[in-house]
Amino acid sequence: MEGFPVIVKTLFGLESVLAQEMEALGLQNVKILNRAVRFEGTMDDIYLSNLSLRTALNILVPIDEFEAFDEQELYYNIKMIPWFDYLEVDQTFSISATTSSDTFKHSKYVSLKSKDAIVDKFRDKFDQRPSVDTQNPDIEINIHIYNNKVTVSLDSTGPSLDRRGYRLSKNEAPINEVLAAGILLTSEVKNHSVIYDPMCGSGTFSIEAAMIVTNTAPGLNRSFSFQNWSNYEPEVFEAIKNGLIEKQTAPTAKILARDTDRKALDITAENAERANMDEFISLKQEDFFESVPVDSAGIIILNPPYGERLNPQKIEEFYKSIGDVLKQKYLGHEMWIISSNFNGLRALGLKPTSKKVLFNGSLECKLQKYEMYEGSRRAFN
Ligand SMILES: C[S@@+](CC[C@H](N)C(=O)[O-])C[C@H]1O[C@@H](n2cnc3c(N)ncnc32)[C@H](O)[C@@H]1O
Numbered sequence: 334m335e336g337f338p339v340i341v342k343t344l345f346g347l348e349s350v351l352a353q354e355m356e357a358l359g360l361q362n363v364k365i366l367n368r369a370v371r372f373e374g375t376m377d378d379i380y381l382s383n384l385s386l387r388t389a390l391n392i393l394v395p396i397d398e399f400e401a402f403d404e405q406e407l408y409y410n411i412k413m414i415p416w417f418d419y420l421e422v423d424q425t426f427s428i429s430a431t432t433s434s435d436t437f438k439h440s441k442y443v444s445l446k447s448k449d450a451i452v453d454k455f456r457d458k459f460d461q462r463p464s465v466d467t468q469n470p471d472i473e474i475n476i477h478i479y480n481n482k483v484t485v486s487l488d489s490t491g492p493s494l495d496r497r498g499y500r501l502s503k504n505e506a507p508i509n510e511v512l513a514a515g516i517l518l519t520s521e522v523k524n525h526s527v528i529y530d531p532m533c534g535s536g537t538f539s540i541e542a543a544m545i546v547t548n549t550a551p552g553l554n555r556s557f558s559f560q561n562w563s564n565y566e567p568e569v570f571e572a573i574k575n576g577l578i579e580k581q582t583a584p585t586a587k588i589l590a591r592d593t594d595r596k597a598l599d600i601t602a603e604n605a606e607r608a609n610m611d612e613f614i615s616l617k618q619e620d621f622f623e624s625v626p627v628d629s630a631g632i633i634i635l636n637p638p639y640g641e642r643l644n645p646q647k648i649e650e651f652y653k654s655i656g657d658v659l660k661q662k663y664l665g666h667e668m669w670i671i672s673s674n675f676n677g678l679r680a681l682g683l684k685p686t687s688k689k690v691l692f693n694g695s696l697e698c699k700l701q702k703y704e705m706y707e708g709s710r711r712a713f714n
Contacts, residue, residue: 344515645676
């Protein structure tokens with residue numbers, strides 16, 4: 334089958350990690366865009382990428398591209414798309430729009446106008462129309478307008494891929510699954526035999542790490558919008574899914590999830606069980622400041638409180654104590670920390686060996702790496 338262009342959306346800062354994942358999957362003509370990566374592929378690739386990509390949010394298949402300089406042109410061009418190939422009258426649909434344009438300033442209005450065009454096309458022919466369902470639609474349509482260029486895509490994913498299906502319970506400030514996976518892939522956790530998540534909260538890092546070190550595809554426990562498409566081939570999808578299940582391995586690392594909060598650990602346990610990763614994660618109630626390393630080397634992945642509700646001096650002391658514990662006890666380890674509290678990061682009193690800007694929700698954060706290696710003492714000021 335001939336390849337068609339596919340746009341894989343991701344979070345700011347994770348484009349190159351996603352591109353590497355895509356190349357490792359064997360996808361063709363991978364090209365980095367802004368908060369997205371493009372490839373050319375087939376429906377099999379759509380199935381495989383939705384099941385496998387840890388740092389993808391939504392996988393879009395463009396079906397039309399045109400220029401529009403006013404709302405009539407938008408309406409007309411949307412109506413011209415052969416919608417009967419993609420949507421049936423008894424199916425539900427939803428439209429999401431993103432706009433960066435002087436002509437089309439309001440994405441809600443673009444969605445509304447496009448919905449009218451689709452509905453009118455069906456009414457003209459069948460005297461009936463498909464219904465809009467914003468909660469659980471069969472078919473999801475994405476409209477992207479940049480200046481006057483309109484790209485209309487089918488969203489093959491549905492609810493974004495961070496919804497792996499394992500996190501029903503949340504503790505405070507959970508990190509997005511895609512962001513957590515992006516951090517773990519950036520830090521190459523796979524090269525370590527001990528992965529330590531000392532402030533695990535609802536366990537996102539530990540569960541994502543367990544999936545990485547057992548080569549478990551993140552999308553095995555959920556459904557996708559392409560399963561409602563008229564060209565969906567369930568046998569092909571099942572074969573691809575079973576192929577991925579066969580590639581699961583024994584874990585290559587010990588994963589330690591710790592937190593002072595008993596409730597957080599209970600939530601981690603529930604989530605890990607739902608993800609089928611519970612047997613690979615060791616859980617213990619422990620204060621990081623009282624902890625002792627289980628091995629002479631390992632990687633620490635830390636998403637500490639950012640202290641938005643604490644007094645600044647208190648939170649800086651908290652970060653300083655983290656730095657002290659690392660210096661005193663964790664020689665031989667490396668640590669990756671994500672935080673929006675830049676004063677806190679400075680208060681660690683350690684020298685980062687790499688820095689990257691990422692967003693945790695709307696919060697601008699830094700992901701910093703520290704190497705506490707004996708001899709080189711690289712991390713110490
Ligand atoms: C921002 S949350 C982590 C969120 C987590 N990454 C997730 O996805 O749910 C910070 C966590 O640090 C824990 N914590 C705070 N101080 C701690 C300490 N001294 N030792 C261990 N855990 C601590 C809190 O209980 C909280 O669960």
